[in-house]
Amino acid sequence: MAQWSGIDTGLIKGISGLVIPEPTGEARTFSPGTTIAIGKQEGQLHQHLSQDTTALSGGRYQLWSMASDSPLYFKKVVSNNYQQYWGITTDGKLYYLHLQNNFSSFGTAITWTQYGTDTDWLDVGAGQYHVMLIKAGVLYGIGYNSNGQYGSGSTSYYTVPTVIGSFTDWVKVDCGQHTTCAIREVNGVGKLYVAGRNSSYGTGLGTQSGNTVTLTEITGTTDVTSVSAGYNGYLFIDDGAVYGAGYNNANAMGFATTGTRQTPAVTTITSGATHVAYGYARCLAIANGALYTAGYGIGNFYWVDGGSHTSGWEFDAGYDFTGIQSDGVRPNSYVGMMEKGGKHYLFSQVLHGYILNDQTTYKSGVSTDAIEDWTIWSDAGVTVDSVTMASGYGNNIVFITFSS
């Protein structure tokens, strides 16, 4: 689709006067030090550009303005199925942007709105209908909780962030479709807890029936430093090794063999791992600076090397990968950043939600859509501060923060 052609080639270039072509061909120039979001929702491209409230022409694009005059440097942005976006900035502030007001007592907001004034927000994760947050070590839940995904011990749910449990040492959280995975730091050691729907052994607790409504520790770990939850499963890093539990469609977890893992088991990455990102039919990991991939390669929907890695992890060496993130619900949406030769690169693979369930639509819909293939956006002396992605039910937004 033509409207994407200017994105992958022009997004990062000319940072002092960033130019993003519009569908009409009219160029728009932006200043450095801004947060940009690009992505698509129901087939439409979204751009989120600071300090600009003018709607783009043509009706296919939407432009969201920033609530603040100052640039927002998000370290993580997530969304649930209701297009409720939550973002935490690098200075610990929490913002929301809600295009629907489900499970919210504070309505819709088409611009980013700061949630209170606190600066001690640590992490945020979103499932299909729920969102989990960590503030100063305290875990909060908001939204749907019918599967006990809060881990609060009940299935009651709330319209505002509600304290979950009594621990005050939570440091990281991520959500699957109807699950929550969170890490406590106890005496300097990371402990992993899970809650929510057990379907397909998605909680890794040895059962696939019912729900686990209380956050339950995964025992036998040494020091859990990272976790990424996806559709009915999760990957985590324990003492440098990557472990997986739950649904393992097409060996999307990087094991040497296929099959669902009822409880956590080590993958073929046994050391050096720093990041993991698990979606549905594929996953990413960074170990010793190399990017590892596993899982499906379907149609146009290949990995960066054009392959399908269904027999364990394979990797792309030569780059210093510094970050990755996956959508917790949608199967095949990832963003990442890497550095090579002093330059920063971004890569993305963003698929429009449920399209994967309709292979015909999928194949015809993405064949010319550059951003839905792996794309490496080379820079022009730009420092990328962060890249994060919010992806819900039928919408994928990539947020890129950069400085000149």
Add this chain to the structure above:
Amino acid sequence: MKYYVEIASPMTLDEQWMDPNSPYMLFTYNERDAQECIFDSQGRLFASYDTFEVPEGETFTYKVLPLNSPLETIVLQPGEYGVRPVDLEQLNPSVSQLI
């Protein structure tokens, strides 16, 4: 307590309601689409929802962080919370009686 109510269409499943006696607690139907609902022999569609009950002799405490407000602690006394407003005014039929 579980309630079964007749709904006009699957769109009704998006309905949400709150109980002023249990602030910030949200209630919805258990079913997310028509396939999960119950049809009776007349083709009527029934959905269910659960209220939140605090047993006698106990309380239920939760802490919320509303927008632009400090952390608030709410204590619920024994009782039933989240009855759909319209159901408060009429006897609730059980689904077994309807089918």
